[in-house]
Amino acid sequence: MxxxxxxxxxxxxxxxAFLRRRRLELAGAALVAALVACLPLVVRDxxxxxxxxxxxxxxxxxxSWNILGGYCGQISLGHALYFGIGAYATSxxxxxxxxxxxxxxxxxxxxAAAVALxxxxxxxxLAGHYFTIATIVLAEAGLLxxxxxxxxxxxxxxxxxxxxxxxATLQFARNKxxxxxxxxxxxxxxxxxxxxxxxxxxxxxxxxxxxxxxxxESLGVMIFRSKMAAAAISAFFTAAGxxxxxxxxxxxxxxSTMNFSFSLLMALPAVLGGIGTLWGPALGAxxxxxxxxxxxxxxxxxxxxxxxxxxxxxxxxxxLARPEGLISLFRRVRAxxx
Amino acid sequence: MTPPLLDIRSVTRxxxxxxxxxxxxxxxxxGEIVGLIGPNGAGKSTxxxxxxxxxxxxxxxILFEGQDVSRLPAPERCRRGIGRTFQVVKSFDSMxxxxxxxxxxxxxxxxxxxxxAKAYEVLDFAGLAGRAGAAAGDLTPxxxxxxxxxxxxxxxxxxxxxDEVMTGLTPTEAQKGVELVRRVRETGxxxxxxxxxxxxVMPLVDRAFVMHLGRELAPGSPKEVAAAQxxxxxxLGERRRAA
Numbered sequence: 226m227x228x229x230x231x232x233x234x235x236x237x238x239x240x241x242a243f244l245r246r247r248r249l250e251l252a253g254a255a256l257v258a259a260l261v262a263c264l265p266l267v268v269r270d271x272x273x274x275x276x277x278x279x280x281x282x283x284x285x286x287x288x289s290w291n292i293l294g295g296y297c298g299q300i301s302l303g304h305a306l307y308f309g310i311g312a313y314a315t316s317x318x319x320x321x322x323x324x325x326x327x328x329x330x331x332x333x334x335x336x337a338a339a340v341a342l343x344x345x346x347x348x349x350x351l352a353g354h355y356f357t358i359a360t361i362v363l364a365e366a367g368l369l370x371x372x373x374x375x376x377x378x379x380x381x382x383x384x385x386x387x388x389x390x391x392x393a394t395l396q397f398a399r400n401k402x403x404x405x406x407x408x409x410x411x412x413x414x415x416x417x418x419x420x421x422x423x424x425x426x427x428x429x430x431x432x433x434x435x436x437x438x439x440x441x442e443s444l445g446v447m448i449f450r451s452k453m454a455a456a457a458i459s460a461f462f463t464a465a466g467x468x469x470x471x472x473x474x475x476x477x478x479x480x481s482t483m484n485f486s487f488s489l490l491m492a493l494p495a496v497l498g499g500i501g502t503l504w505g506p507a508l509g510a511x512x513x514x515x516x517x518x519x520x521x522x523x524x525x526x527x528x529x530x531x532x533x534x535x536x537x538x539x540x541x542x543x544x545l546a547r548p549e550g551l552i553s554l555f556r557r558v559r560a561x562x563x
Numbered sequence: 564m565t566p567p568l569l570d571i572r573s574v575t576r577x578x579x580x581x582x583x584x585x586x587x588x589x590x591x592x593x594g595e596i597v598g599l600i601g602p603n604g605a606g607k608s609t610x611x612x613x614x615x616x617x618x619x620x621x622x623x624x625i626l627f628e629g630q631d632v633s634r635l636p637a638p639e640r641c642r643r644g645i646g647r648t649f650q651v652v653k654s655f656d657s658m659x660x661x662x663x664x665x666x667x668x669x670x671x672x673x674x675x676x677x678x679x680a681k682a683y684e685v686l687d688f689a690g691l692a693g694r695a696g697a698a699a700g701d702l703t704p705x706x707x708x709x710x711x712x713x714x715x716x717x718x719x720x721x722x723x724x725x726d727e728v729m730t731g732l733t734p735t736e737a738q739k740g741v742e743l744v745r746r747v748r749e750t751g752x753x754x755x756x757x758x759x760x761x762x763x764v765m766p767l768v769d770r771a772f773v774m775h776l777g778r779e780l781a782p783g784s785p786k787e788v789a790a791a792q793x794x795x796x797x798x799l800g801e802r803r804r805a806a
Contacts, residue, residue, distance in 0.1 A: 437653045
């Protein structure tokens with residue numbers, strides 16, 4: 226057991242290896258994205274295309290959730306609120322003012338980030354489970370508000386007008402393939418943001434806050450500000466996903482955008498795949514969403530309960546076998562050198 | 564005349580009815596190694612918390628380089644140059660050893676490449692370079708102690724607070740720890756250290772400050788302190804005598 230290294234550190238070599246690894250991650254992501262982008266050439270079946278779109282959407286949402294929940298360690302089960310804000314902002318701006326969903330998604334993102342900051346200002350005084358419970362309660366409050374908001378159609382929701390297929394309005398009623406590419410774009414952006422954050426000051430601060438807040442504070446980490454930044458970025462991209470969802474289904478109502486199950490569905494892929502990891506959310510979504518759709522179609526129309534049972538069983542199995550998520554299966558065992 | 568690096572003026576900290584630190588005054592000059600000793604429950608770690616900003620004093624002031632820092636939050640005190648370790652090791656276990664240290668070096672280096680270079684430099688200094696890529700959670704307890712010191716050093720402190728970094732080490736490891744502390748001082752860092760193991764503290768420190776039940780018991784050189792009757796009584800009881 227040698228604690229003191231006899232050789233001076235190969236710091237430069239390590240730093241070079243680090244940069245190589247980072248570039249490799251980027252290249253790997255580009256490859257995966259290219260493959261997914263080519264999927265429509267093979268997959269002609271509309272139902273399967275639909276599953277692919279949902280999988281990509283949840284990968285993007287879970288990647289966004291992972292920024293706050295995985296990296297910063299603040300487990301939110303109220304992200305349906307931000308998803309709803311994005312869906313409503315995009316739908317309202319388009320149907321009431323004719324503003325294109327591209328801008329609507331950005332606007333929804335900004336509103337959601339502002340709401341996240343306002344709520345975070347209060348919520349981040351709560352620790353651990355209390356924070357999580359508060360997020361659930363606030364999302365439910367948002368659902369109630371939406372259900373009673375007459376301008377936004379209250380419980381009946383908002384129907385998007387039918388129009389020709391167009392990238393401007395993100396309406397593709399006849400051919401779903403552009404949605405695959407758009408959702409893939411969302412995944413790519415959220416992945417890239419996460420990749421950039423991983424090697425940034427914020428990324429280090431967030432992980433430090435998650436692992437040990439007292440130690441982080443003693444090392445100059447501003448905990449409150451770290452959490453606020455994570456919450457705002459996370460909310461922004463969640464709302465952008467909500468805006469995309471609204472354009473994709475062309476009809477939203479409170480239950481279909483802000484139900485508690487959405488909050489769970491954003492957290493689960495990350496937890497399943499590997500919480501606080503770069504690839505965990507995408508991997509988790511790639512397994513969980515097709516599985517959900519399969520169980521839903523094979524286990525009958527009333528299968529809503531059954532696919533939830535499957536989630537539960539799956540999460541329990543993974544928690545027992547792979548507490549760090551499925552991504553840990555792929556991780557090379559790094560031999561301690563020196 | 565330049566003010567002392569650390570100037571604690573009649574600081575008191577209460578927890579409900581318990582007075583953990585009671586009217587303590589202490590100054591630490593630049594370049595000193597000062598030992599803070601005393602039996603369990605004497606208030607040593609509380610005093611550390613007050614200096615580092617984890618706790619606010621109930622009354623009294625703490626001056627660092629002549630400026631009142633008593634009400635500043637911990638991250639700001641770190642920025643001003645107060646680094647600390649924890650009695651119970653608090654490593655970031657999901658992160659690698661070098662990433663742990665980078666969290667510290669980011670205080671002085673905004674760019675990650677610089678922070679990373681600094682982290683490797685500190686790890687080399689602390690004798691942990693060979694473990695840079697390991698997960699912090701996989702370190703042995705002595706290595707974790709070293710990591711705590713390395714992480715604090717990475718913030719480039721002027722004053723380093725070491726809270727029982729030698730506890731639980733074998734004599735050989737402790738000797739390496741002592742060497743590390745000496746080398747830290749040689750780089751111009753002032754050290755205030757809490758330690759239980761007298762054989763380690765006494766040869767290492769320039770001065771010892773003894774606390775008992777929240778108060779100062781005996782100041783002075785290591786020899787004077789070890790001979791003081793109150794200290795012997797506090798540590799060993801009335802009848803025995805220090806060797």
